[in-house]
Amino acid sequence: MKTYIITGATGGLGLATARQLAKQPENKIVLAVRNTDKAKKLTQGWNANIDIKLLDLSDLQSVETFIKNWDSPISGLMNNAAVQIVNNTRFTKHEGYEETIAVNHLAALKLTHGLTPYLNQGRVLFIGSGSHHPKNITAGIFGFRGAKFESIENSVKGKTLSASEQQAGMDRYATSKFLNMITTVEMARRNQPCLKIYCLDPGLMAGTGLVRTDSPVRIFGWKYLLPLVSWMLPESSTTKRSANTAAWILTANHNEDSGTIFSFNRKPAIGIWEKVYDRELGKQIMEDSLTLI
Numbered sequence: 001m002k003t004y005i006i007t008g009a010t011g012g013l014g015l016a017t018a019r020q021l022a023k024q025p026e027n028k029i030v031l032a033v034r035n036t037d038k039a040k041k042l043t044q045g046w047n048a049n050i051d052i053k054l055l056d057l058s059d060l061q062s063v064e065t066f067i068k069n070w071d072s073p074i075s076g077l078m079n080n081a082a083v084q085i086v087n088n089t090r091f092t093k094h095e096g097y098e099e100t101i102a103v104n105h106l107a108a109l110k111l112t113h114g115l116t117p118y119l120n121q122g123r124v125l126f127i128g129s130g131s132h133h134p135k136n137i138t139a140g141i142f143g144f145r146g147a148k149f150e151s152i153e154n155s156v157k158g159k160t161l162s163a164s165e166q167q168a169g170m171d172r173y174a175t176s177k178f179l180n181m182i183t184t185v186e187m188a189r190r191n192q193p194c195l196k197i198y199c200l201d202p203g204l205m206a207g208t209g210l211v212r213t214d215s216p217v218r219i220f221g222w223k224y225l226l227p228l229v230s231w232m233l234p235e236s237s238t239t240k241r242s243a244n245t246a247a248w249i250l251t252a253n254h255n256e257d258s259g260t261i262f263s264f265n266r267k268p269a270i271g272i273w274e275k276v277y278d279r280e281l282g283k284q285i286m287e288d289s290l291t292l293i
């Protein structure tokens with residue numbers, strides 16, 4: 001039996017990918033989530049090959065506990081869990097790191113690094129976003145300005161040049177996705193050939209829980225209005241379509257090299273910011289991030 005771990009699998013892309021993978025009886029799907037009761041309710045009626053484990057990515061001690069308790073081979077790890085916080089600045093309870101960077105980047109890196117011994121010949125999937133690019137048209141329509149990265153130290157301290165809490169939160173989210181993408185490329189340089197590292201830009205998936213910290217008006221528009229017109233926007237996808245691609249990346253016999261960043265159309269993504277492939281920056285980000293975790 002092949003084991004796949006998916007973080008943040010109680011909604012959106014993570015839940016849809018878990019559902020897709022669980023259709024194959026030879027797959028064991030581990031939902032690594034903060035709300036285990038919710039995960040149990042959502043997976044009622046699925047195949048019996050579901051295992052639900054507690055993992056709070058806003059607490060690196062919880063990540064460490066998860067790693068220490070793991071003891072079996074893994075075919076795939078999907079670092080899906082992510083937050084976007086636009087109504088305030090939150091810091092993790094124990095480490096005091098800005099929560100967006102901690103959850104979306106540091107915890108995913110720590111989990112991957114800690115589980116690598118069990119991922120021999122396995123695959124890891126990080127989740128990126130077109131919002132990382134300062135010139136991405138679709139992201140720009142929604143107010144994203146691209147990654148605003150200065151250093152890992154400043155990122156975890158929550159430092160921002162934005163006077164608006166809303167913009168600061170969006171900048172941090174875009175930065176965290178940039179960090180996931182550059183981490184994918186850098187880890188691929190370091191881990192070949194024993195481990196395949198990939199990243200997926202799932203596109204604009206209107207209706208997901210991404211904007212849960214936003215204003216009621218913006219939440220309503222995102223959940224109920226945007227799905228009606230999003231098909232007209234470039235780089236627009238659906239949760240189902242992007243989840244099918246995520247499952248394909250983790251399981252299919254494709255020939256793309258480790259370090260590839262995929263679009264939701266199963267092809268290598270185009271329009272990636274050149275800084276994602278900067279060797280010196282990638283090395284520095286990796287070393288600084290590993291020092292923190």
